[in-house]
Each structure stands twice: as C-alpha cells, then as structure tokens.
Amino acid sequence: MEKEVTIYDIAELLQLSAATVSRALNDHPAINIKTRQRVQSKANELGYRSNTFASNLRKKTTQTLGVIVPRLNSHFMSSVLAGMEVVANKAGYHMLISQSLESAANEKANARTMFNNRVDGLLVSLAYDTESYDHFAGFIKKKVPLLFFDRVTDFMECPGIVIDNYKAGYEATRHLLAQGCQQILHVTGNLRRNVYNDRMEGYKKAIQEAGLSERAVQVIVNDLSAEAGVVLARQIMAMEQKPDGVFVASDICAVNCMRALIDAGYRIPDDVAFVGFNNDHVSQIIDPKLTTVDYPGHQMGELAVSTMINHLTSNQPLGATSSIVLRSQLIVRASSKRLLGAD
Amino acid sequence: MEKEVTIYDIAELLQLSAATVSRALNDHPAINIKTRQRVQSKANELGYRSNTFASNLRKKTTQTLGVIVPRLNSHFMSSVLAGMEVVANKAGYHMLISQSLESAANEKANARTMFNNRVDGLLVSLAYDTESYDHFAGFIKKKVPLLFFDRVTDFMECPGIVIDNYKAGYEATRHLLAQGCQQILHVTGNLRRNVYNDRMEGYKKAIQEAGLSERAVQVIVNDLSAEAGVVLARQIMAMEQKPDGVFVASDICAVNCMRALIDAGYRIPDDVAFVGFNNDHVSQIIDPKLTTVDYPGHQMGELAVSTMINHLTSNQPLGATSSIVLRSQLIVRASSKRLLGAD
Numbered sequence: 311m312e313k314e315v316t317i318y319d320i321a322e323l324l325q326l327s328a329a330t331v332s333r334a335l336n337d338h339p340a341i342n343i344k345t346r347q348r349v350q351s352k353a354n355e356l357g358y359r360s361n362t363f364a365s366n367l368r369k370k371t372t373q374t375l376g377v378i379v380p381r382l383n384s385h386f387m388s389s390v391l392a393g394m395e396v397v398a399n400k401a402g403y404h405m406l407i408s409q410s411l412e413s414a415a416n417e418k419a420n421a422r423t424m425f426n427n428r429v430d431g432l433l434v435s436l437a438y439d440t441e442s443y444d445h446f447a448g449f450i451k452k453k454v455p456l457l458f459f460d461r462v463t464d465f466m467e468c469p470g471i472v473i474d475n476y477k478a479g480y481e482a483t484r485h486l487l488a489q490g491c492q493q494i495l496h497v498t499g500n501l502r503r504n505v506y507n508d509r510m511e512g513y514k515k516a517i518q519e520a521g522l523s524e525r526a527v528q529v530i531v532n533d534l535s536a537e538a539g540v541v542l543a544r545q546i547m548a549m550e551q552k553p554d555g556v557f558v559a560s561d562i563c564a565v566n567c568m569r570a571l572i573d574a575g576y577r578i579p580d581d582v583a584f585v586g587f588n589n590d591h592v593s594q595i596i597d598p599k600l601t602t603v604d605y606p607g608h609q610m611g612e613l614a615v616s617t618m619i620n621h622l623t624s625n626q627p628l629g630a631t632s633s634i635v636l637r638s639q640l641i642v643r644a645s646s647k648r649l650l651g652a653d
Numbered sequence: 654m655e656k657e658v659t660i661y662d663i664a665e666l667l668q669l670s671a672a673t674v675s676r677a678l679n680d681h682p683a684i685n686i687k688t689r690q691r692v693q694s695k696a697n698e699l700g701y702r703s704n705t706f707a708s709n710l711r712k713k714t715t716q717t718l719g720v721i722v723p724r725l726n727s728h729f730m731s732s733v734l735a736g737m738e739v740v741a742n743k744a745g746y747h748m749l750i751s752q753s754l755e756s757a758a759n760e761k762a763n764a765r766t767m768f769n770n771r772v773d774g775l776l777v778s779l780a781y782d783t784e785s786y787d788h789f790a791g792f793i794k795k796k797v798p799l800l801f802f803d804r805v806t807d808f809m810e811c812p813g814i815v816i817d818n819y820k821a822g823y824e825a826t827r828h829l830l831a832q833g834c835q836q837i838l839h840v841t842g843n844l845r846r847n848v849y850n851d852r853m854e855g856y857k858k859a860i861q862e863a864g865l866s867e868r869a870v871q872v873i874v875n876d877l878s879a880e881a882g883v884v885l886a887r888q889i890m891a892m893e894q895k896p897d898g899v900f901v902a903s904d905i906c907a908v909n910c911m912r913a914l915i916d917a918g919y920r921i922p923d924d925v926a927f928v929g930f931n932n933d934h935v936s937q938i939i940d941p942k943l944t945t946v947d948y949p950g951h952q953m954g955e956l957a958v959s960t961m962i963n964h965l966t967s968n969q970p971l972g973a974t975s976s977i978v979l980r981s982q983l984i985v986r987a988s989s990k991r992l993l994g995a996d
Binding site for chain 2: 351354355356357358359360374381382383384385387388389391392395396399404405406407408409411416419420423425426427428444445447448451452536562565566569572591592594595596597608
C-alpha cells in the first residue's frame with residue numbers, strides 16, 4: 311500500500327514550514343502567490359490529498375447532504391438542484407443525489423442508501439405514490455435532520471419549503487374567469503401530493519366564488535408529461551361540451567396539448583384559453599406564449615440547503631419551523647388574453 | 654455517544670439467528686416475507702444502520718462516483734445525469750454531483766473536493782474555458798479512474814464518451830444545402846471545446862464540398878443560451894446579406910432566435926431555414942417544429958457510468974479505450990423543409 315503524502319513531506323521537499331504549506335494549500339492570502347503556486351504544484355505532483363476524510367470521520371460528520379428527487383430530468387427539478395449545489399458548494403458540503411423515478415419503492419431504497427452512508431442531512435421531494443413515511447423514521451431516530459421541499463408532508467414535524475399552491479391555483483383560475491371563461495377544465499397530477507391537491511383546491515374555490523354551478527368544476531388527473539399533453543388534446547377534442555379555458559398544473563403538459571390543438575385548427579385563446587404552471591423555457595416558445603405561474607426553483611434549492619446548513623452548523627432548531635413559503639407569481643401572456651387591454 | 658444498533662441486537666430481540674436477520678435486511682427470498690417485514694420494521698424502529706460505511710473504509714472504497722458537469726440546469730445534462738443515476742443506483746454506487754458553472758476555476762475546486770472525498774472514479778464534462786488539466790493529475794497519480802463525456806479532452810489517455818460531432822455538423826449542413834440554402838450561418842459555442850469545434854469543422858467541410866466560395870462560410874460564437882438566441886435574431890436582422898439557412902449548435906438558442914424572427918415577420922423556412930442541436934423538448938413546441946440532431950443524453954449517462962463501474966469491479970483497463978462514440982441522428986422537421994416532399 312502506497313503511503314499517503316502529508317504536508318510535512320511537501321514542507322521538507324520545498325524547505326518551508328508545515329504551517330506555510332498548510333496555508334498555501336488553502337489559498338491563504340498571507341502567503342505570497344508564487345509560494346502558493348509552488349506548493350500547490352508540488353502537492354499535485356505528489357498526489358497529496360487533504361485529510362478532510364479522516365477529519366470528518368473523527369467529527370462524525372460526512373459534510374454530505376442527501377437529496378432525493380422524483381426525477382433528475384425535469385426543468386423545474388434541475389433548477390432546484392442547481393440552486394442547491396451553489397449554496398452547498400460554497401459552504402463546503404457535497405451533495406449525494408438520487409431519483410425515485412416517482413416510485414415509493416425506489417424512494418425507500420434511496421432513503422436507506424442515504425442513511426447507511428451517513429449523510430449529515432436529507433432533503434426530499436416526494437414521489438408520486440408515496441403513502442407511508444416509515445422509511446424516514448431512522449433519520450428521526452438518529453437525529454439526522456430531514457427537510458422536504460416542493461412535494462412535502464407533515465411527517466414528524468420536519469419542515470417543508472413550498473410555494474402557496476392553493477393561492478397560485480386560485481389566482482390562475484380567477485384570471486381565466488376574468489377573461490370570460492365559463493367552463494374551465496383543470497388538469498393536474500396525483501392528488502396525494504400537496505402541490506397538485508392544493509392547486510386544485512384553489513381552482514375549486516375560485517369557481518365556487520364566481521357563482522358557477524357544480525358542473526363547472528371539471529378535473530382530469532394524469533402524469534403531466536409531454537405525452538399526457540397530447541392525449542389531453544384528444545380528450546378535449548372528443549368532449550361534447552368543450553372547455554373555454556384550461557388550467558394545467560405543468561407547462562410541459564400544457565404546451566404539448568396546445569400544440570396538438572393548434573395543429574387540429576383550434577384558435578388559442580379564442581376557442582380555448584390556456585394557463586400553465588412553472589414558467590419553463592417552453593412557455594415562451596409556444597405561439598401564443600403561455601400564461602403561467604413563475605415558480606422560483608433555483609431560489610427554492612438555495613433556501614432548502616441554506617436552511618439545512620444553518621441548522622447543522624449553528625444548531626438552529628429545524629422542528630420549530632413548520633414551513634417556509636416562497637413567493638410565486640402569475641405571468642400573463644397571450645395564451646389567455648381574450649379581452650383587449652385586460653389582464 | 655449512543656451505541657450503534659447491530660444485527661445481534663435485532664436477533665436477540667426477535668429471537669432469530671443473526672444470519673436470518675442479516676438476510677432479512679437484504680430482502681433475501683429464502684426468508685419468509687413476514688419475517689423480513691418483522692426484521693425490517695424492528696430495524697427501522699431501533700435506527701439500525703448497515704455497516705456499509707465501515708466496510709467501505711476497510712475496503713478503501715467509498716462506492717461513490719464523482720460527477721462534474723458545466724451546468725445542472727440544462728435539458729441535455731439533466732438527461733445525462735438521470736441516465737447515470739439509474740445505472741449507479743442499480744450497481745450500489747452513489748453519485749456526488751457538482752457543477753462548474755462553465756468556469757475553469759470552479760472546476761478545479763470541484764475536482765479537489767472530489768479528490769479529497771476519495772471518490773472511486775470521476776466523470777467530467779469540461780467547462781467552457783478549461784485550458785489546463787493539471788487539476789486532474791492527482792487522480793492519475795492515485796490511480797483513480799477518470800472518464801470524460803460530451804466535452805472531452807485526450808488528457809493522459811483517459812477515455813471520452815462522445816457522439817460524432819463532426820459527422821453531425823456535416824450532415825446538418827448537407828441537409829440545408831440540399832434544401833437550396835446558399836448562405837448558411839453557423840452559430841456555435843467556445844471552439845476550445847471539442848463539441849463545438851467538431852460541429853463547425855463538419856459544417857465547413859460540407860460548405861467546401863458544395864463548391865461554394867470562402868465567403869459562404871460564416872460563423873458566430875456565443876454562449877448558446879436563450880438570451881444569446883434573441884441577440885442572434887437582432888444580428889441577423891441587421892445583416893446586409895442575410896443568411897438563408899442557420900445551423901445552431903443548441904436548440905434553446907435556435908428556438909429563441911426563431912421566435913424573435915417570427916415575431917418580426919420573418920417566414921421560416923422560406924426566408925431562412927433552421928437546424929438546431931440536441932432534440933430538446935422545445936424543438937417540438939416551436940412552430941414550425943425545429944429540425945435538429947437527436948443526441949442520446951440518457952444513453953450517454955448510462956454508458957459512462959456502466960463503463961466506469963465495469964472498470965472498477967472487473968478491473969477492465971480504462972486506458973485501452975480512447976473513445977466511445979454514440980450514434981446521433983438528424984431529425985428533419987418543418988423548420989428546414991423548403992422543397993416539397995424532400996428531406
């Protein structure tokens with residue numbers, strides 16, 4: 311087994327003190343830039359590794375945060391992860407990332423892996439079909455902090471970082487009503503998840519407030535994918551009484567539905583107005599541009615990790631916070647503007 | 654300090670043998686399903702953690718792969734990561750993921766972090782402005798396998814996983830020529846990176862082969878972002894001799910340019926034909942739909958990790974392979990079809 315190179319080896323070879331070598335390796339400004347470069351270049355040459363790993367073992371921390379997301383390849387989730395990484399990196403934490411692929415069984419296996427690997431904290435956005443939360447019990451037991459984001463639950467007083475999905479759903483629907491829509495279809499995901507259930511409740515509240523009949527409430531649940539958007543267009547075309555407004559809980563699903571309807575000769579917003587959710591790239595590429603709810607994913611990622619690290623380093627109690635609510639905002643574009651000059 | 658729970662503790666409490674407990678925890682089919690559930694539930698209740706961590710320490714492995722990407726929030730890169738995660742997870746490996754945000758300085762810091770954290774292998778897609786590769790020397794020195802994907806380099810005989818960017822650029826340009834374009838503008842990213850340089854070389858080759866003059870070669874380098882696409886549209890509108898074809902090395906940049914040109918009254922493909930790159934979601938949302946090069950990101954991620962794990966577990970030499978080339982494919986859509994019935 312090859313011996314690990316130490317700072318003393320580097321110090322001896324360069325005729326410097328170990329303290330100077332240590333500070334040079336950490337880019338300390340008190341050390342002359344040329345010396346820093348000499349030390350770093352020698353360290354590279356010898357294959358020196360800092361003793362972060364050993365020191366973490368002693369401190370019983372791993373400086374690692376576990377993150378479980380439903381899918382890595384969604385526009386929204388990749389924005390969240392990008393925000394998380396920026397904050398974690400600056401604070402000297404690493405991210406162990408896995409995806410549940412929307413399955414509770416995978417989520418359970420991922421949680422076990424994170425647990426066995428001694429993550430210092432765990433951040434989770436729940437899978438579509440997670441119903442029981444026992445797989446997180448070990449974290450509570452071992453006092454490993456647990457935080458939910460976007461798709462949350464009130465399991466064991468763990469905090470959740472969310473937007474006000476109820477309000478966002480309410481405002482999106484109010485906007486369609488203000489544009490003269492009378493039959494608004496709502497398309498959303500699995501209602502077991504807060505994000506979808508809350509948006510739907512906001513939608514229902516707005517319909518009721520408008521004094522419309524029970525029959526004006528019409529909800530379709532699908533997986534909100536691009537493919538589901540194409541199927542949705544076919545469903546709408548087959549309806550006897552067609553909606554004059556559609557509020558979809560995901561931009562990707564919305565634009566694919568719009569595209570299929572436009573190709574079939576429908577005029578948007580005149581025949582049917584559309585509102586999406588997330589403010590994805592695609593919402594500004596479709597013609598007409600899609601009215602949507604701006605969901606600050608990057609900011610949510612930053613906040614989730616800074617809350618976690620703040621707890622880990624200063625021992626700010628995490629359980630005292632039940633939820634942190636970020637601002638979201640309705641962005642009105644051409645897909646829903648049926649009245650001139652109105653929004 | 655709380656004592657760690659062992660399989661012996663669980664065995665004693667449940668009046669089972671330690672071997673049965675161990676197999677039950679690993680979901681071994683030889684153990685009755687009810688016993689498995691009893692053991693797993695007791696293990697959860699007690700906060701049992703498998704000794705993966707300790708066992709990895711003994712074996713001097715961490716079962717962790719480091720991944721450095723330019724940006725987490727790009728459609729292409731999130732597809733690659735999703736593919737990587739599926740393969741890593743199945744093989745019992747974890748992924749430590751960081752982003753360089755296109756800066757060589759960040760990439761260097763990320764590499765040091767990965768190195769100090771003893772990743773078993775490192776997978777890198779290079780930042781825009783990386784020029785020197787010294788920050789990877791420690792990995793070579795310590796025999797930690799290193800593999801590049803998408804944006805590669807031939808540093809120290811590390812293998813690279815790529816598509817044939819030259820061929821893809823050549824075919825995209827040939828297609829525009831076949832559609833009658835005579836003045837094709839090529840828009841690409843930093844030419845230091847193979848992906849952009851190779852696509853440009855393919856473009857040039859096709860122009861030369863067509864017998865067009867030197868002046869027919871016109872290249873703009875930008876950062877290929879959505880914003881750069883809007884700026885590009887303004888540049889095109891200001892040109893004295895306008896291109897009749899544009900080949901952009903990224904769909905996001907292409908569709909934003911198209912959208913701005915369409916809003917300004919340009920007809921696509923009649924005034925100017927477009928070809929993009931990557932086959933992002935947006936390419937099928939823009940009207941007319943964008944001709945593009947399908948780049949199998951998910952598959953590239955799967956292949957990168959399976960190649961790495963194969964090397965780690967069977968000691969298949971990595972250096973023997975210089976590069977692995979995945980198939981890409983031109984997908985012709987309405988944005989470039991200027992001749993009836995032709996493609």
